[in-house]
Amino acid sequence: MSKKKNKPLVKRRAIREAVLHGLARRRRRDRLLRLAGIGAIVLGLSFLAVMLVSLVSLGKSAFWQTHIRLELTLDPARLDPQGNGSQASLAAGDYAGVIKQALRARFPEVRKRREKRELYRLVSSGAAWALRDQVVADPELLGQRRAFWLLADDEVDQWFKHGEAGGVRLSERQRHWLESLRAEGAIDTFFNWAFFRNGDSREPELAGIRGALAGSFYALLVTLALSLPLGVAAAIYLEEFAPRNRWTDFVEVNINNLAAVPSIVFGLLGLAVFLNFLDLPRSAPLVGGLVLTLMTLPTIIITGRAALKAVPPSIREAALGIGASRMQTVFHHVLPQALPGMLTGTIIGMAQALGETAPLLMIGMVAFIVDVPQGFTDPATVLPVQIYLWADSPERAFMERTAAAILVLLLFLVLMNLVAILLRRRFEKRW
Amino acid sequence: MKRMLFGSALALVLGAQAQAASRDAIHIVGSSTVYPFATVVAEHFGRATRFKTPRIESTGSGGGMKLFCAGVGVNHPDITNASRRIKKSEFAKCQANGVKEIVEIKIGYDGIAIANSRKAPRFDLSRKDLFLALARQVPDPAAPESGKLVPNPYRTWKQVNPSLPDVRIEVLGPPPTSGTRDAFAELAMEGGCKQFAWIKALKHQNKKRYKAICHAIREDGPYIEAGENDNLIVKKLVANPRALGIFGYSYLEQNADQLQGSLVDGVAPEFELIADGSYPVSRPLFFYVKKAHVGRIPGIREYLAEFTSEKAWGDDGYLVDKGLIPMPEEERRAFAKAARELTPLAL
Numbered sequence: 001m002s003k004k005k006n007k008p009l010v011k012r013r014a015i016r017e018a019v020l021h022g023l024a025r026r027r028r029r030d031r032l033l034r035l036a037g038i039g040a041i042v043l044g045l046s047f048l049a050v051m052l053v054s055l056v057s058l059g060k061s062a063f064w065q066t067h068i069r070l071e072l073t074l075d076p077a078r079l080d081p082q083g084n085g086s087q088a089s090l091a092a093g094d095y096a097g098v099i100k101q102a103l104r105a106r107f108p109e110v111r112k113r114r115e116k117r118e119l120y121r122l123v124s125s126g127a128a129w130a131l132r133d134q135v136v137a138d139p140e141l142l143g144q145r146r147a148f149w150l151l152a153d154d155e156v157d158q159w160f161k162h163g164e165a166g167g168v169r170l171s172e173r174q175r176h177w178l179e180s181l182r183a184e185g186a187i188d189t190f191f192n193w194a195f196f197r198n199g200d201s202r203e204p205e206l207a208g209i210r211g212a213l214a215g216s217f218y219a220l221l222v223t224l225a226l227s228l229p230l231g232v233a234a235a236i237y238l239e240e241f242a243p244r245n246r247w248t249d250f251v252e253v254n255i256n257n258l259a260a261v262p263s264i265v266f267g268l269l270g271l272a273v274f275l276n277f278l279d280l281p282r283s284a285p286l287v288g289g290l291v292l293t294l295m296t297l298p299t300i301i302i303t304g305r306a307a308l309k310a311v312p313p314s315i316r317e318a319a320l321g322i323g324a325s326r327m328q329t330v331f332h333h334v335l336p337q338a339l340p341g342m343l344t345g346t347i348i349g350m351a352q353a354l355g356e357t358a359p360l361l362m363i364g365m366v367a368f369i370v371d372v373p374q375g376f377t378d379p380a381t382v383l384p385v386q387i388y389l390w391a392d393s394p395e396r397a398f399m400e401r402t403a404a405a406i407l408v409l410l411l412f413l414v415l416m417n418l419v420a421i422l423l424r425r426r427f428e429k430r431w
Numbered sequence: 432m433k434r435m436l437f438g439s440a441l442a443l444v445l446g447a448q449a450q451a452a453s454r455d456a457i458h459i460v461g462s463s464t465v466y467p468f469a470t471v472v473a474e475h476f477g478r479a480t481r482f483k484t485p486r487i488e489s490t491g492s493g494g495g496m497k498l499f500c501a502g503v504g505v506n507h508p509d510i511t512n513a514s515r516r517i518k519k520s521e522f523a524k525c526q527a528n529g530v531k532e533i534v535e536i537k538i539g540y541d542g543i544a545i546a547n548s549r550k551a552p553r554f555d556l557s558r559k560d561l562f563l564a565l566a567r568q569v570p571d572p573a574a575p576e577s578g579k580l581v582p583n584p585y586r587t588w589k590q591v592n593p594s595l596p597d598v599r600i601e602v603l604g605p606p607p608t609s610g611t612r613d614a615f616a617e618l619a620m621e622g623g624c625k626q627f628a629w630i631k632a633l634k635h636q637n638k639k640r641y642k643a644i645c646h647a648i649r650e651d652g653p654y655i656e657a658g659e660n661d662n663l664i665v666k667k668l669v670a671n672p673r674a675l676g677i678f679g680y681s682y683l684e685q686n687a688d689q690l691q692g693s694l695v696d697g698v699a700p701e702f703e704l705i706a707d708g709s710y711p712v713s714r715p716l717f718f719y720v721k722k723a724h725v726g727r728i729p730g731i732r733e734y735l736a737e738f739t740s741e742k743a744w745g746d747d748g749y750l751v752d753k754g755l756i757p758m759p760e761e762e763r764r765a766f767a768k769a770a771r772e773l774t775p776l777a778l
Contacts, residue, residue, distance in 0.1 A: 168688045281506075379456065379486040394753075
């Protein structure tokens, strides 16, 4: 009896307890979920931090370059072989000889041929070319005797920056000479302008990213000029004009599919169509840009359609209602609202294209190119390819240059994504 | 606006085609092993002469031959580098595509080092040890001369040869696409393989089977394909002192503070020992020139002169600084002459 009477009471209490009990559990789960989310972000950020810290610690020394101060005698007999001070004559001078002479004068105890060769190796082979440019630009220097800071060899550079762990291949004698130079302050680091001014080189101390940057610039220009109008036009047609039928469904499936195709496939396509069929030059940024266009086009079309879809139908109806044609509706009312989203998609597509190497492998842009490209058809390479090539080089000094080039690439990617976010913030309309 | 864009794109394409009809820089393709040397020469050549710096693609020896033999004309490369000699089949393909006269220049040697971290003791291996440790199938350990093969049973170096340390076999090496792997299989593996009399006898009876036994590298774990990037192998070796790595001599030289080269048949991978031919795992490096392009592409003759000059490939040349093992003087003279006179190759 009492059982029957008590039951609802017990039940009510049980419900209350159960709710209270469950509440704590639900709150705990809530907290757990939030913690898991924060944990995921912290983990992701710490991976990023580890990558950045290791890149910066490895790459920062590449922005400084070791130089050696030497007293040079700019002997006109050596540097002006024709004796008329003309550009041609000055350019033909024996600048390496002048530097060698100065090294011998600084270390007069070096006599043997073998030792001399070791001594000459302290200074980079690029120092003579730099001196030539200096003298050709300023012939007044001829006949003077003054101190010059000359670019040091990469082994010396590594030794000076990282101590004994650096210059592995330096001999005892070379270390001794360098110590004596260091004692008198004739060896020091300067900001590495060459890294931003030069093209690729096999001498790490002369290698720079300018050629790769120019190549990336030209290739991306081609990509932008082609993929933006094509992508926007395709998105507008598919979203605003195309009838909904099997045919457009088929097109849509294919575009979504293309966005997921591995990029090397576009390289193969580029090789077959642009190089073998159209006979365009190998290693040219023009072809690189065309291949990257194929790659970024699906991204731009998909984001473009999403941006158009986000414009409320009421806008279209209002425009049509007051008698605007379909085209006027799209270009006067819908497109301006969708443009920020489309541009964001384009910039993200461009950032992807900037970081791409695989499709360029097939069309010959993975190559050693010293001269900075001057146009769309000059042989060129791009920034990520330059990183790949340096990472594969045996010289130790290329390691820090690889890291430094990655930092530059990351900087550009961050800038591009920042612009995308700013564009969205500035022009995006919320409905 | 769209018409304008289309027009300008078309103009770009046409302009490019007009430009492709003549080329003013040498185009070189081929082996990634020769790449570090060819690039240095190209750079010196570009700086010292009025010609443009050649463009060099690292495509691998086989890929380079394929491009090189595709035909004559400005769209085809002028020179291909190779870390092995041109094959008969490749030569025939060249001939079929109209690339009739090819000049062969040998540039020097490259040693293949089998190295480990300095933190571990140095290995003293024979080629036979390498074969037994790394082959897919080895002669039955119970009766090596019986002609019976078993899947490689060895797990530690001590099992291979009692005088070696009791360490798990762990070798990082290049993948099958690499010329270094081909050379390693040919020089080290085959060298050890033919020390079994019955396998050696096979060479003349059944060459295919002989090659299959000697060149096949095991795929059950101890041999780890570490990609084409030799720097990666160097880093992994430093991190893992128990492992051995296979890569080009120049990488060993650059990392001599962290790595040591194992002795092979009692000989260390050192400059002088590779140069005089006593280190067994070394191979010649070549490049091939399309004679039909000489005179049509500016600078080829001068590039050859730079490459074959003593200041480049001589005993004290700048290529030696980059890790090339020079040829004996007489051989250098012979190939320099071939470069001057453009003596075509006959196979």
